Amino acid sequence: MTAPAPLLDDTRYQAVRSRDARFDGEFFFGVTSTGIYCRPSCPAVTPKRANVRFYPSAAAAQQAGFRACRRCRPDAAPGSAAWNVRADLAGRAMRLIGDGVVDREGVAGLATRLGYSSRQVHRRLTEELGAGPVALARAQRAHTARILLQTTGMPITEIAFAAGFASVRQFNDTVRAVYDRTPSELRAAPAHRRAPDGAAAAGIPLRLAHRGPYAAGQVFGFLARRAVPGVEEVLGPPGGRTYRRTLLLPYGTGIAEVTEPAPDRETGNWLGCRLRLTDPRDLSAAVQRVRRLFDLDADPYAVAEHLGADSRLRPLVAARPGLRSPGAADGAELAVRAVLGQQVSVAAAAGLAGALVAAYGKPLAAPDGGLTHLFPEPGVLAGAGLEETGMPQRRRDALRALAAALADGAVRLDPGADREETTRALLALPGIGEWTAGYVRMRALGDPDVFLPTDAGARHGLAALGAGPADADAWRPWRSYALHHLWHHGAP
Template sequence: MERPTDHSTTLDDDTRYLAVTSRDARFDGVFYLGVTTTGIYCRPSCPAVTPKRANVGFYPSAAAAQRAGFRACRRCRPDAAPGSPEWNVRADLVGRAMRLIGDGVVDREGVTGLATRLGYSSRQVHRQLTEELGAGPVALARAQRAHTARVLLQTTDLPVTEIAFAAGFASVRQFNDTVRAVYARTPSELRARPAQRHGTGAGPAGVPLRLAHRGPYAAREVFDFLQRRAITGIEEVLATPASRIYRRTLRLPYGTGIAEIHEPAPAGARRHGDWLDCRLHLTDPRDTAAAVHRVRRLFDLDADPFAVAERLGADPRLRPLVEARPGLRSPGTADGDELAVRAVLGQQISVPAAARLAGTLVAAYGKPLAAPDGGLTHLFPDAATLASADLAELGMPDTRRRTLRTLATALADGTVRLDAGVDRDDTERALLGLPGIGPWTAGYIRMRALGDPDVFLPGDAGVRHGLAALDATAGDADAWRPWRSYALHHLWNAPKDS
């Protein structure tokens, strides 16, 4: 079965049912099916016996299925499916809203806060989300809270009352009612057996997670990309007998955290519908959902590698690179402000030199952790600190130091915002309006900090080299829309193939 390359809203029900009968994991997170005879909703790849067509209804979100009265399947755990790749591509109100909801904005700021960030009224936001996803922002956030609650119940020994508030619920009663509605079990019944749990979520064991992705995942290339850019003090990559572990510090809404992501062993790096093992160490378990969302953005786990490969592989010059690295991702960031500062530090110097410069910045201005954890000692400096910093330790030209302080000031006062819900075009224009920020820097920030899958950097030296190796020009990149960010990563890897 060929999958359409445009939005999931173009799928008809017959195509959806065909995906269900073939248990096609490519559609996990794109839509959900509710089975009227059982009252259960599933992901398309559920291994259970395929229900009859007459007994199946389709829903664009888990929240819509829950709103219709269906409870989550215990076999395929549809609430843990990869997120829809639409939210990476779309820059409209709904796409921006979904990225913010994923980061927990509704839980922290309410629907009014979500609408304010988007520049619309609460009524407009509710109407558009309901029209497209079958559920408003409250229901969408509720579905996410239920998933967070299940994870904490089944992987930690936190008291049930603490889990209720850590997951974002306003009351224990609301928590109990939601868990029973979504999982058809009480929180106590949902808990795993003690031997299956792994700690408190705040202690040494942390919160173990499996972060799902769809299709092949080029883990080696992603870990290589992050390792080359790792900044001493906030990031480290540890070698293990089987693979590597990427670790980094996180500044989160309620506290701080450390994320550990394990590179799959080579034999499993190309599996379909699989996951990355992750462990979160959080000072406040209320940050679970936000930390997961940021790690997913960093590792580009909600991408659709099939749609990317179909478009890029249509160019015969690019096809060998696409076939050589199936599932190549475009890594994002765990912190937009941090990424922007790193982009300025990296102007006109090599990647290793930029990483060393960023390490000097962290040592001078980063906030020390309460207790070092291996090589992790600091949080990246916040924008307000850098806006007033002398930066003499960096040994950079005065013009670049001024650029860095100007950028930090714009981030600190809100002139430039790099959160998950901003308008990408507006943000790029704001960046280009700052002295010292040119097209490469603004584009790189747009690609990684804002998760734009369709950025091309024709002035980048590695891109020029890659294009030359393919006997292609920057003009050829128009045929690679809307996945030019992925084409960039293939071009950056092109010298290894020449």
């Protein structure tokens, strides 16, 4: 997806005047008379136009000397839909920065993953976001630090390093610059209920913001039908379900719990989440993986406007406002599950994945409810016999070839992977066809414009709609969302 046309400043100001939450995360505005920056929906009195400056990212506003507003918490706004779905350098870089690559590998590591020089990456990000990779990572570290300060009982010194800062002094200076408070003052501010025994004991409670309506029932149902025993579970009745899963993270492991909002909840564009991490340095990476899984940075207004223009899709869009296209918490896991799902039902695929987990997954130190294992890593599966799955020999060969390609880097499914290159690499593997490559591209790489014409559910949906595969071309660039509408429409 290419870059969208930039908004004019007058249009941005109208969004600020109307407190339009649709633009939260799409841009930020600083107020020169107060020295603070806000999200468009901030409930404060609208500032005079002459005192307003607009910025494409929170990092750019911070770099210009503005402090985060204490009322609207602009650092917690949902991510820009553009940066999270675009396939160009800026979009890929933003996804990697969100996953913490700059903190772990530096700007040089980010540039290497993207296939560009550090100077090129810095120039492109500065042009489009008003800040380079270091400033963008710094803004994320500050947000992580605020969460840990206000929701855990961790010592402040430990928080500094858990958030990714190189020193306590750097941590103190950044928190003061971004929030106009010392870490101790920020911790004392009203916030979510703090876990009395620290992050590890009770977990870190979060509110994961999203933009516009969110079809939670469909998303939680989609994940529940595909839940892999041992790695995932969905508890409770519809309208009050909790999705739980294990996570393999850069520094350790974690368990994520996301709660389905009650259908009658009138306010709050967010999902409740709790993260239990063996290493708090994984907080940013865990948050971003959950956000991708639940497609929280989508722009449902743009999707509905485009798909609703089709007379056949219009009733479907109206019936399910805010329908999302769930991503993946781990790209390699999703790819393996896609191969397991070839030519079998959703339930059968989940069963095969459960057998794989029981045989090759790494057990947790202690079971947590129905969660017992981490999903098997590619290096383990590459040399496994896989007889436990009962799959045909050719399918097992395909799974081992995929696992080997993931393990040695021939196929990349990290947040910054190039979608076209990854698709070509997948199709070059034995036993990987168009359906599998497309499904992986849609979910593991978050591509909003994938259609699966050979998919049985898509064919049923098209037939029920009185349409054919050729009609899907009119649904670009949101064919992934159209596909989900078809799946729901064509289901028994």
